[in-house]
Structures are given as structure tokens and as C-alpha cells.
Amino acid sequence: MFEISWPWVFLALPLPYLLKRFNKRTANIPTLRIPSFEHNPLLTGHNEQKAQTVSMLYWLFWICLCCAFSNPKWLGEPISLPNEGRDIMLAVDLSGSMKEQDMEYQGQYVDRLTMVKAVLKNFIEQRQGDRLGLILFADTAFLQTPLTRDLNTVSQMLAESQIGLVGRATAIGDALGLSVKRFSQKKDSNRILVLLTDGQNTAGNLTPEEALLLAREEGIKVYTIGVAGDGSNNRFGLFGMNALSSSSSLDEKLLTDIAEQTGGLYFRAKNVAGLQRIYQELDTLEPIASDVQTFRPQNALFYYPLLVALFLLLVAAIKPWFYYKKSSLNGEYP
Template sequence: MFEFVWPWVFVVLPLPYIVRRFMPAKRMSQSAALRVPTLQTLAGTDSKPSGTSAYMTLFAFLVWALLVSAAAKPQWLGEAVAIPNEGRDLMIAVDLSGSMKQTDMQIEGREVNRLNMIKYVLADFIERRVGDRLGLILFADTAYLQAPLTFDRNTVKTLLDESMIGLVGERTAIGDAIGLAVKRFSEKEKSNRVLVLLTDGQNTAGNITPEQALSLAVANKVTVYTIGVGADEQIINSFFGQRMVNPSQDLDERMLTNIAQQTGGQYFRARDTDELVGIYQMLDSLEPVEGNSQKMRPQSALFYYPLGIASLLTLLAIGIAIIKPSLVALTNSKNGKVDV
């Protein structure tokens, strides 16, 4: 919508008429030492009313109206945008170790590896976190901050989608991932600090142990929700016939459960896509999006439009006033008239 911030400025709009009507200018003496030129004198018009002077008066009033409009601060207000009163910091840590290549998950009937399943389900979860600041950590041999805490959910989704298995190594540094998240949270004092960590293995690398990372998380009041990804025991066909395998035999559920309980979070088990969807829905209820928010309308200043038009018109009038006498003199010379 369009509005003037200071509409009361328009009370000065009739000021030139009032001054001209009730405070007439004194006639200038013929012997005056200094004459101030006006648009009328530059144009060669006298003080008697004429069509030209009437046009000049309307022109001057138009310029005045534009200047008053600019002073009233016109602006355009955009659509209202919700701004959360209290921000929530939610960091997502995703395992990119070599074991994530295991194709024991399904999406709409087709087999996919664990990372692709996480990307598929996590995209919708990220989309629903309106008002939260989200961050993304990728970990394997060590942990890397892929996306700092931001309200830009589309960027977080894009960076997650571009991640690849083996990008940061083949092993699993769970302790480093938790430690890095705690470090990023500590940069902002007031927030609800939540870490969602997804892994399919146990800690086999890194600079700090899961126990050390747990102590840091507890000291900094970071809530950790851990999710163990991987199918249960299943029967597969091989050259020697059918045999039972456990794709999740390396998953350290005891360690993940302890980390979640000690930080006030929960441990979840994602054996398939449906279970992971249910886990994210549960996380929405455990860590709901902030409901109360303020509304803000983006403002775009428009004062420079009437100000610019007024400046151009003034320059145009001055140019015409300067050029017109020369044109009149040139016309008179061609017609054989000589000014005395």
C-alpha cells in the first residue's frame, strides 16, 4: 500500500497563494542598484497578466506541489512479514561416512541408500521450521560447518542436497559433530539450542570423544536429539543361498541414547522412511515452532521521484528562459526588426 509518513506537510501547499494574495510585492524603483531576475523577466514578459504568465504561475505551483509531496515522505509498504519474538537455533548434523552407502532404505518402492533417504525426509522437515535459525553440519573423519545458523531454509536444503558420501572421509566423528555444534551455539547467548544428529554407526574418528562432547553439551545447555539410521536384520539372497545379515550392527545405540538422555533430548531409531517421517513429526511437537510473532512491513522510500521531477522541471524552465530571448532576437532579425 502507498502512504505519506508526514501528511500534515500538505498544509503548506497554499502558502505561495497566501503570500501573493495578502503580501503583494512592492514595486521596484527604477533606480534600484540591483535587480533580481525572475522567470518572467528572463522570458521577456512584463508584469501585466498574460497567457504566458498564467502558464508560468501554474508551472511554478506544480514544482511547489512536487516539493511538498517529497517533503511528506511518500513510501510503499510491502506485504507483512512475520518476525519471531524469540529465535530458536536448530543445528542438523548428518553422517557422510562410507557406511551411509548401504541401500537398505526405500522411497516410494525403490531402494535408495541411507543418505538419500535422509535428504528426502529432511527436506520437508526443514521447510516446516519457519521462524527457526537452521544450521547444517556434515561429519565423517571430522566435522565441517556446511551452513551457519540462518533463517534461509532454502539455502540449508540446497547445501544438504549437494552433500555426497565420502565428501569428508569414510569414518565417523560423532564427538567432533557435537563439539562443533556447541561452539556455534555459544556465539549466541539467548536461544533454544537444539541439535538433531543422524548417524548409522559409532564414533571411530575425530579430535574429541563423545564423552567429552557430551560434557560440553551439558555445560552449554544444548539439547541433543540423536537418530540411529539403518534397517534391522534381514534375509538376503547370495551365491550360497539365503542368509541373515544385520546392516546396523555397527550402530552404537547405547552411546546415542546416553547422549540424548544426559542433554534432555531423546534417542530415536529410524529403520525405514516412515519411521524417520514419524520422528521428525515428533520433533515438531517436542520442539514446536515459535507461535507468537511480530509483523513487519518492508518499506520503500519514494520521495526521490517527486523531488527528481521537480528538479528536472526547474532545470527545463531555466533553460527555456535563457534560450527564449535569443530565439526572439533571431526571429526579429530575420523579419527586419531592430530592437532599440
């Protein structure tokens, strides 16, 4: 559908004519009229024709310029945006232990963070209509991506995260506390936190117990996921000792308490299937409905009349020069 944003601009169309009339009335310049010159075709014919042509070009230029300033555009068909969804914050552990290769993925053992990235990538793609955010934590926690429906950005930020980016320890309390702070700005939200870690709380300014109290007060539902293998990858080090710590450092009791006291669930992810179980659970949550939002794609058209106006201005500027060259060739001017 064609639409003009500022139709009132066309009120300026008669402005050049009004200015010309006003100048004629206010001008008080004496002129000398020579009757014999009035009927001389050499002096009047070409000048009158040239003046009329240039005047027409300037009028067309002004009309096109007004059309451009009125901001014409073409509106596409209305597109409805998702009007319901969940607000889910993902908190991913980047501590040093996440590099241990005790997770089986696609027939081989990979480190824990690689497996988490691979599974969460698919998880994020299935969150159409939901708003997702990303928190990364180790020595401390920081917000990598605020809640957004731009799932591609969340997936990219997760893919670019690296072990050691924010230290080597594990600040579970800080990650939980930061999610509480972010969710406090979303009153009409499900307030769901998915916390993935492979260790115990060993750093941070906020203890898990303190953060848990804040999460309960704000009504945040926390799903905790313990990421650690079951010790089946028996590879040995230089002196016959197991090179992998497996799940010895995983504080399952803390993760279970956090989940149960906030109304969530605890999952032990020993492999891909363990992580994927959370898909079905989150799908059963009731989405938060919001007002229906629609938008119409817009294509700006102002540059078409603007280009025509510039072309006409160029023609009007060089046309007197052509008149002069033509008259010189015909011997009309000395």
C-alpha cells in the same frame, strides 16, 4: 499509510530566496542605467518573460528536490513475526558409508544420504516459527548454516551437500562439540540437536565422551538417529559376498548413551517411517516465547519527485535555447 522520514528537510525550502537576497545586499558592482532602454519591448519583454519562466522552473525543481530528500514512503499493514519457536541444529553425516543403497524409499532402494535429504526436506518445511541450523560432518565438522528462520536456505544447503565433501570418516564428537559452541551463544534457547549418522566415531579432534560432557553442561538435548537398513536388501557382490554392510558399523550404544544422558531420544531409522517419528516428538517440546516483533513493508516514493525535479532541470536548461531560436525566426535578433 504515507510517511515522511526527514520532514526537517523542508526547512531548506526558502534557502534559494535567502541566498538571492543576501547576494543582492553584498554585491557592490557598479551598473549603468540607460533610461531609453527601459521601455524598449524588444529588449525587455521577452527577457522578463523568459526570466520569470526559468525562475519558476527552478523553484519547482528545488521544491521537488526537497520532497525527494525528505524520503517519502508508503507503509503497509503491520505483519507480526513468529514470537515463539525452537532452536534446532541438524548434524548430518557425510561419511563414505552414507552412499550405501540399503534404504527403501518410494518403492526402491536408495543410498542413505538421499533418503535423509528427502525426509529432512519435509521436516524442515514443517518447522515454521523455529530457527534451524545445519552442521555437516565426516573427517571433521563445519557449520554450513547458522541458526536462522530462513528455512529455504537451510533446505537448499542440505540439498547441495555431497558425500565426501569433508572427507570419508565419521567425527561424531566434533559434530556434537560444534553444536555446543554454537548453542553457547543462545542463552534463551531450547538447545536441540538432531544428529543423524550411520557409523561409529572414527575421526575428529574431540571424542564423543568429551563432547557429551560439554553438551550436558550446556543443557543441550540431543536426539540421535541411526541411519542404516536392516539387511533386507540382499544384493551380492562379485564373489557372492553381500555388497552392503547394512547396520554392522552403526554404534547404537554410543548414540543411545548420548541421547539418554542429554534428555533426548534415540531413533533407529530403517526406512522413511522411522525417520518421521521424530516429527511428533519435537512438536511436543515447549517453544521458547520471545517478545512480539512486527514489521511494516515499506515502498520508497522518493524517486517520483526526484524524476520530476530532473525533468524540470532539463526544461530550464533547454528553454533559453528555444527562446533564442524563436526570436531568430521572427527576425528579432540580427
